[in-house]
Amino acid sequence: MSNRFPRVGVIGAGQLARMMVAPATALGVDLTLFASDSNDSGAQITHHIIGDYTNLAQVLEFAQKCDIVTFEHELVPLSVIKGLEAEGVKVYPPSSAFIYSQDKAAMRKKLRKFPAPQSQIVTSASEVTDFPLIAKAISGGYDGRGVWKVEDAPELIEILKHTSPLLIEELVEFDTEIAVMVARSPHGQATSWAPVETIQEDGICIMTVTPAQKISQVVAERAQQMALEIAQEVGVVGVMAVEMFVKGDEIFINELAMRPHNSGHWSIEGAVTSQFEQHLRAILDLPLGSPSMNHQFAVMGNVLGGEKTDMYRPYLHLMARTPSLHFHQYKKEVRPGRKIGHVTACGDDLLHLIQEVVHARDYMSGVIDE
Numbered sequence: 595m596s597n598r599f600p601r602v603g604v605i606g607a608g609q610l611a612r613m614m615v616a617p618a619t620a621l622g623v624d625l626t627l628f629a630s631d632s633n634d635s636g637a638q639i640t641h642h643i644i645g646d647y648t649n650l651a652q653v654l655e656f657a658q659k660c661d662i663v664t665f666e667h668e669l670v671p672l673s674v675i676k677g678l679e680a681e682g683v684k685v686y687p688p689s690s691a692f693i694y695s696q697d698k699a700a701m702r703k704k705l706r707k708f709p710a711p712q713s714q715i716v717t718s719a720s721e722v723t724d725f726p727l728i729a730k731a732i733s734g735g736y737d738g739r740g741v742w743k744v745e746d747a748p749e750l751i752e753i754l755k756h757t758s759p760l761l762i763e764e765l766v767e768f769d770t771e772i773a774v775m776v777a778r779s780p781h782g783q784a785t786s787w788a789p790v791e792t793i794q795e796d797g798i799c800i801m802t803v804t805p806a807q808k809i810s811q812v813v814a815e816r817a818q819q820m821a822l823e824i825a826q827e828v829g830v831v832g833v834m835a836v837e838m839f840v841k842g843d844e845i846f847i848n849e850l851a852m853r854p855h856n857s858g859h860w861s862i863e864g865a866v867t868s869q870f871e872q873h874l875r876a877i878l879d880l881p882l883g884s885p886s887m888n889h890q891f892a893v894m895g896n897v898l899g900g901e902k903t904d905m906y907r908p909y910l911h912l913m914a915r916t917p918s919l920h921f922h923q924y925k926k927e928v929r930p931g932r933k934i935g936h937v938t939a940c941g942d943d944l945l946h947l948i949q950e951v952v953h954a955r956d957y958m959s960g961v962i963d964e
């Protein structure tokens with residue numbers, strides 16, 4: 595790798611891979627995606643090969659053409675990652691870390707010394723007595739799928755019929771949800787961005803505000819410190835999101851995502867170094883970039899699929915109304931409730947930024963028409 599720019603292979607070709615393309619191009623790093631379909635969000639715009647990420651032989655053939663391999667979703671079987679490592683492929687994050695983003699039960703056990711909701715693993719409703727509670731699939735959940743608020747034992751029995759074992763958690767009556775994005779390189783350099791407030795509706799993130807407003811400076815610093823300690827503890831390489839709940843001055847660790855994350859999209863325009871560039875720097879063991887903010891605030895709104903299918907025409911109205919707004923299209927088929935893009939606004943008037951982002955997001959989704 596010494597005399598040439600490295601080739602990075604990304605398993606998965608969704609919007610996260612798509613957003614990695616711009617910084618890779620700028621850095622002169624060759625990016626190749628392992629896509630499921632040539633119509634995948636990232637595959638539409640860059641080199642890719644088509645294959646099945648659960649098939650070790652296919653992934654290995656791809657990996658052997660790359661200097662470093664990473665992934666953009668959590669569905670790659672751990673056995674495939676271990677299989678690559680056994681063949682000497684450099685995969686980041688390594689399987690020894692990745693398991694904690696894939697298996698919520700293993701994560702809870704590994705992070706015992708960090709504050710978290712009380713939890714237990716159950717296969718039968720008779721093992722719990724306190725309701726309401728939160729039940730979670732141990733792996734495979736995303737965007738709130740695989741997470742249930744359970745009011746009573748009969749409801750739990752129903753869930754256990756299709757998902758067992760379950761991770762049962764105390765229902766935390768938090769004041770706010772935050773995420774701290776961190777990046778860590780193989781030699782252990784680590785940085786974190788300011789804590790982000792994540793606002794969810796029906797289990798799906800709809801907006802983020804950076805820096806998180808509803809927490810004190812002390813909590814913000816503790817949250818960043820904790821995220822850096824967790825990065826070290828699990829040995830992640832690349833970027834990682836540490837999702838947390840905050841109640842008063844108390845922090846509870848919710849879960850980890852070891853890849854660029856929705857709560858870091860604001861950093862494309864709002865930080866000196868975006869999460870996508872930082873991920874590349876980290877896995878390549880390059881010195882990390884600055885996570886400092888470019889503006890006082892950054893607000894990001896997810897555009898969810900609705901009635902509208904034409905995502906280009908809305909530009910006429912929105913760009914005229916708010917010239918400073920940034921648009922990102924994932925070019926995915928519009929389906930109700932699916933994340934199909936996002937908008938970001940940066941500046942120093944938070945209320946105004948939120949208004950413009952909410953307006954643009956709702957206008958693009960078709961919730962409002964002016």
Ligand SMILES: Nc1ncnc2c1ncn2[C@@H]1O[C@H](COP(=O)(O)OP(=O)(O)OP(=O)(O)O)[C@@H](O)[C@H]1O
Nearest residue numbers: 711728735736737738739741763764765766794849
């Ligand atoms: N113990 C808890 N107490 C209260 N609310 C919770 C708890 N665990 C999860 N939630 C709520 O459910 C949401 C989804 O949970 P979690 O992040 O574990 O699931 P996920 O589907 O894997 O997430 P993601 O959308 O980040 O992929 C959280 O963002 C939070 O709003």
Ligand SMILES: [Mg+2]
Nearest residue numbers: 738837848849
């Ligand atoms: Mg989550």
